[in-house]
Amino acid sequence: MREKGNDMADSKLAVPQLAAVEINGMTRSSLLLRGALAAGAVYGAGAISPFVGKALAQSDGDVEVLNFALTLEFLEAEFYVKGQSLKLGSDAMALAQEFGGHEQEHVDALTSTIKDLGGTPAAKPTFKFPIKDEESFLDLAQTLEDTGVSAYNGAAPSIQSTDVLAAAGSIVQIEARHAAAIRLLTEQNPAPDAFDKALEMQAVLSAVKPLIKA
């Protein structure tokens, strides 16, 4: 079996291979200050983003985590839509359709939850995906799903509400199932480690930054 998943551990960037991707001239500040992405920049500093300042005190942190998750789900959902426009084999196309549908359901659920908590859902960024064929599609799909698992696992312990935590758990299990199915399709180890890694929000945001145009 080809082994690629452990690459993630070798850098503070969750996904070193993304570092080579075109950045489209975005500056760090213009990118990171957009909507929910600001949440990653203040994670750990005890700060509360101004844009959720009116939410219930207990919910502030949860809204930040949810907006972070929403941004990732926006990215995944659109990625699979783009994937479906490529010439894919039947297995890969089936995954793109089914998994893409799940990610859109995650987007919808997170958006509702954020509104329920009195927060403002993050705006959907514009993305750019360097995929042109089945191989590059599956490669990036695996990276995004593995990163998604680590992102949820890293953020979940900071969630205050047990309802929000249950929702995050329910979603991350699906991300893990996606990751494993994609890995199996590309003849890699579906579970490369006995314990899935957890990543901080900031590391995740840095990793996916090259895919965000505006």
Add this chain to the structure above:
Amino acid sequence: MHDGPKEVNAMSEGHERSDPERTGALEELTRDPSSRKRFLKMMGGGVAASSAFAVVLAACGGDEDGGGGGGAGTQAGGAGTSTAEQTGSGDLKIVNYALTLEYLEADFYAEVVGSGLFMGAQLDLIKTIGEHEEAHVEALISTVEQLGGTPAEKPKTKFPLESAQSVLELAATVENLGAAAYLGQAGRIQSKEILAAALSIHTVEARHASALNTLTGKSATPDGAFAKPASMDEVLPKVKPFIVS
């Protein structure tokens, strides 16, 4: 796997902050690339901080788990009780429950590997999964000990190993159940460190389930976009047939 840079400064800064959620072990979890070492360190550093977390959780009402099952979660914030002690006993019960399930899984794969029913890539996958379950067993034993508890006894097990196909299907059933079992406990765990550890195992069980479902011609995601949890009361009767004593 390489050893990445250890951010010792970030950790000690964390200890000086007033915000207990940013301290110590959880930080380390995200930084140390060796997951096993990471896990064990996490558990080692976790206990001292857990009472502080429990206080924060109780103050925020985060211990309200919606009822059902054991009472430790609902009592944790009650007046006159020791929050830390209640937290410890609830988490201990959950970790021992997880340990029992992992013992079962580890035994199952050991028997399957020894059965001669598999070869090649499928055998490799089964061995890999079995190694994961053994690593989970060891980690959970350490966790129970860190909590000052007594690890659950290893059950004596018996599994029907008739054909490669039936074994793969049983494996898929067990892994889907395991993933649902971890998900069912996530909201009940009081300690942030133990929660992080449980989550890092939960998604690995989900990966196993997905791969085995796919190999047996089932959907990788039988629940659709949102995985369903299972309570202890739902899980234990399903594993009982495999426990001899």
